[in-house]
Amino acid sequence: MDPLPQETIRRKRDGQTLSPPEITRFIRGLTNGEVSEGQAAAFAMAVWFKGMSQAETVALTLAMRDSGAILDWRDLDRPVVDKHSTGGVGDNVSLALAPVAAACGLAVPMISGRGLGHTGGTLDKLESIAGYTIAPPEALFRRTVRETGCAIIGQTADLAPADRRLYAIRDVTATVDSLPLITASILSKKLAAGLNALVLDVKVGNGAFMTTMTEAETLARSLAGIAGGAGLAASALVTDMNQPLADAAGNAVEVASAIALLRGDETGTRLERTVITLAAEMILLAGLEMNSAAAAARARAALASGAAAEVFARMVHRLGGPPDLLERPEAHLPRAPAIRTVHASQSGYLSACDTRALGLAVIELGGGRTRPDQPIDHRVGFDRLPPLGTWVDKGTEIGRAHAASEAMADHAAERLAALYRISGEPPPPVAGVLAHITA
Template sequence: MIPQEIIRRKRDGETLSADDIQAFISSLAAGRLSEGQIGAFAMAVWFKGMTRDETVALTSAMARSGDILGWADIDRPIADKHSTGGVGDNVSLMLAPIAVACGLAVPMISGRGLGHTGGTLDKLESIPGYAITPDATLFRKTVREVGCAIIGQTGALAPADGKLYAVRDVTATVDSIPLITASILSKKLAAGLQTLVLDVKVGNGAFMSERSGAEALARSLVDVANGAGVKTSALITDMNQPLADAAGNVVEIRNCLDFLAGRKKGTRLETVVLAFAAEMLASSGIVASPDEGKDRAAEALSSGKAADVFARMVHMLGGPSDLLERPDAYLVRAPHIRPVLASQSGWLRACDAREIGIGVIDLGGGRRHPSDRIDHRVGFADLLPLGTYVNRGDPIGTVHAADETAAEAAASALADAYLIGDSEPLLPAVISARL
């Protein structure tokens, strides 16, 4: 069938067959479609939506548009996790080595920052020498010998996704649940996973600010991934404040090292990391229940096994062998570091997490345009969680900036992002649902 006929049928609200969708995506991957045809298809899907079966077919076709990784030489369950993005969300950095220390293999294909949310790859580039795009041989060797490798998507994995997303980005069709679902899952299917756990965030710092939207996206992701043959579950987590106590690149790497060293106990971040580790272990059959998985993950963390896995992964992918022992020798600090002080006494009642993410971009720690260079040194650290009581003049966070002018502007923005009040707030649960 010719492409414009497929576009017409979707425009008119018809249900496309798997063969129609495969034909369209094959033409897209082969470069036989114009940008106008790709944009028209995306807009038709945005307006008319897709059934579950259509979305499964779209996801599978996009996954098959390039290489499909196989892991027959690895005798561990192959598992992964994906987050829809948030501020201070560095969960993947700690979760992958914890999962490996408990018996899983995790070939994690991650991305760069998107909008106001930070990207795992940008954070890892803070580590000197770390190869975020290793060749296939080194990637496979790292997963086989260490157990995990956190890298970027190569052009050989789900190339149709990259071509479709580039057009969606400039045609106001990014926020289509079927297209989001296919984009996320096509890369995961191409990675050869057996199980997948999804972190769908909701709140003012997430792409889905309303609970109904987050639930719809989580349900779509779970249904389609399972329909495509990957055992998948999702947790809906709160993003009404930064998850870690840092937002930026090198500051989140430092936060990761502190976490692996056991210095972040009792935090919201620990709750989320251990919950996802437990979900991965239970889904893969390593443990009988999430409760057992949480205990196993906590032991892997407290024993230092997870930290050892992270250190070996960093070294095998080109980073320093002693990063955990000598972080100051490798992780460059910003030249201007200043505390942000509470303007009044009271409880930290609310936070505009999105504005904190924008603040990182304003400091130079994110991109406004794809070609922008990132200053990995900058960001916010030592952020206090909501529900903390502060006295006037107490620090609520720290700005890391390239110059004094940027530091002053960022300090003002961070102070404005917090609401301080007289009563202790009632905060939402950090994990509100499982699908």
């Protein structure tokens, strides 16, 4: 006889280890409605307090994966690989990374999400593009991946529905930051996407959810270990988020930044280095190259030759966007009615940035949400942001604020200027990858 949901909750509340069948039954009940919202909330809180072993977390991940459809890509003649980022400010990597990886011979069916907290969301950025559909029919999604090598869309209703229901409950019960629940939520969706391999980009710093290396490495080990336990080849890179990753933070402005990278206008930037590093890791995991130098060279060639740009253009057009977005982004991306240049208040090096506050400033402009049902203004944000370590003279441009009104632009410009610290000494250099963790 199957245990009652309340018995499963009691056992976890008391710190006992749940068996895989017991976890599977509970998640099945969550999916079909036999488990109530109150019971799901109690379960989440019990896990938050008592944690889960690796075996329990693997079982939870697989149960949530199996709660809906699982994509099958066996008809493709290339490895199926994806990347997941834990979220940051100015993190538009996916927009360029998926086409680079596809141009290198991978298939990238990228299931992305919306903004969370102070961080931006890939889907919100893509909705800046006129006509682009983030929820295509499955046939169109599959055809786009088959014909172009990649497609970036949102989670469909039949992929890991248990995760969608449990996450909504966690969001309102202060249980989002449970390591086993975070891990199972991320990986269940990726496993349902039918991947052969997964690269995890775990951000750390004042603009990330994980603000210390200890927190970031703990999450990275959990993600890589549980992925391996679930049969998915994976590795996790811990990367810096103490400044915006791109030179923009917002939605349309980040799309414009990614297009500039694909067109060859952002060479030598932190964004380019991050895209190459992650693409190389995807190539290595897929077995297309045998060492990181060869993998990175392959990724650079795809970017420098324009092959990645062509993939991006085809993907956008197949999914309803304009065919000439790369050639004329200004014609298809919305432009804010008020734009203010922000000037340095003194001479010196840009030595620090309050990156979390920068993300919150985008939300205050209307570029993010304070409620799940809230519409956003894709036009607003900040761009032309120089990297830390840049020497600026007093009066030098250190960014632009894009806003819906003149008054909002003035306020945002003042806010941006206050978020950077300028000093007489440059900040210490930061490695591109702070830690590399494999399953």
